[in-house]
């Protein structure tokens with residue numbers, strides 16, 4: 562099976578006509594990332610980040626037409642961050658009036674059981690997202706703040722919330738139900754929600770599109786390996802399991818998160834190390850994973866340490882790969898047949914050693930990586946498995962902002978969200 566050339570792939574979005582651009586906002590607790598996207602052509606027109614919001618010295622970067630501007634100044638809050646971003650468009654370009662903003666898309670981490678697709682934001686939606694804060698105390702407050710500020714400053718365009726959890730709202734009950742007392746679970750909304758859904762949906766759809774196949778006909782394992790990392794099993798465009806759970810802490814080993822761990826570790830540390838809930842939260846979310854094991858969470862630094870003979874770094878790499886392999890095996894069993902394993906996000910798209918190690922020894926399952934294809938200098942979507950395997954191993958760059966922009970168009974046009982899985 563080979564990749565269909567770009568020019569020959571149908572673009573379902575070209576039929577939408579000219580929409581102008583979509584401003585995609587991603588508000589974190591101390592950062593604001595933005596990208597102005599053409600939802601039809603797919604290109605990022607301009608992008609920027611405002612980091613260290615609330616600290617004495619914030620960093621603002623804005624990239625337009627190949628030029629990157631960087632400034633350091635105090636950014637007290639998200640309102641000021643967005644004002645600064647809008648000022649960068651005015652000063653450096655493109656002027657937003659010229660870009661014709663069609664909608665503002667907000668990435669929202671937790672949509673709970675309420676939101677199964679993108680929604681046009683009104684006061685009621687903001688309140689409902691705010692009500693989900695107990696489920697995502699580390700993420701949703703900043704998302705809500707970003708939406709409130711943006712609606713004030715950009716009041717004449719529709720705002721759309723796109724949820725990280727939405728794609729996984731289709732999970733079957735046996736995959737999203739935790740085996741704990743049902744009453745407690747129901748009362749407190751305890752279940753698997755899954756995250757990175759925009760990326761998993763985009764990648765599963767993109768796989769089909771680049772192969773010239775229907776997403777309905779493919780069984781795909783998506784490995785989204787960024788600083789946060791998650792795996793999903795997608796059968797015919799529908800997710801049947803994913804590794805993240807009630808929060809983004811469960812599953813794979815990540816940059817700073819432990820992923821799967823015996824929950825009794827928490828009781829043990831509370832009882833014997835005197836650690837409180839917040840301390841344990843910080844331990845497992847911010848001081849664990851690759852950082853906790855090796856002292857670094859960036860895989861480029863990890864590689865340097867491994868090459869220098871650092872044993873902690875080597876063990877961290879082995880633990881990371883071991884967990885990933887377990888998920889590939891588990892999802893192969895759930896899917897019954899795996900047509901594609903797709904690597905995406907910072908580590909998945911760039912780390913040759915991780916891709917090779919995850920697939921090593923899986924030849925018996927029809928999964929293998931061709932060393933030359935894997936290491937070839939290339940970007941863009943590509944096949945890295947040898948010709949003889951039954952499963953294609955692919956690298957598919959994720960484009961979450963573009964996927965969000967397209968879901969915004971769908972929401973505003975009342976298109977069914979499920980149509981987006983065929984696009985990309």
Ligand code: ADP
Nearest residue numbers: 786787788789858859860861906907908911912
């Ligand atoms: P997130 O969106 O979760 O912040 P990304 O998808 O941007 O994460 O991935 C960031 C991570 O990707 C970095 O922490 C680093 O570990 C890894 N990464 C980025 N570039 C490379 C590279 N060239 N080689 C290996 N790893 C890389």
